[in-house]
Amino acid sequence: MLKGLGGLGDMAKMMKTAQDMQVKMAQMQEDLAQIVVIGESGAGLVKARCTAKGEVTGLDIDPSILIPSEKEVIEDLIIAALKDAQAKAATRSQQELARLTEGLGLPADFKLPF
8 A cells, every 4th residue: 555654664663773772872981981991011010090981090100110210111111001001992992882783783893983
């Protein structure tokens, strides 16, 4: 009878899926802000804490390396620990995103806008 209306059901289903995805993405963003990763350098002498969103939340420096003449080495270790933490945060974020897209039935290589 109204064959063309069959597509509207598909459109409504797509809209519902998009809304569900939006809610899940918002929840994932909140979750990423709570997940903490730790980057290290100098065999653990410098540790940087970072959320899975990439926000640096803390730094721990072993007092044994706080020698004024070693200032440049300490700075390099801090930078290395921060980079390690941010790399781990990016990896964790991608893992969480892959889990979300898989749960929504999207292809594993589906790119979302963030």
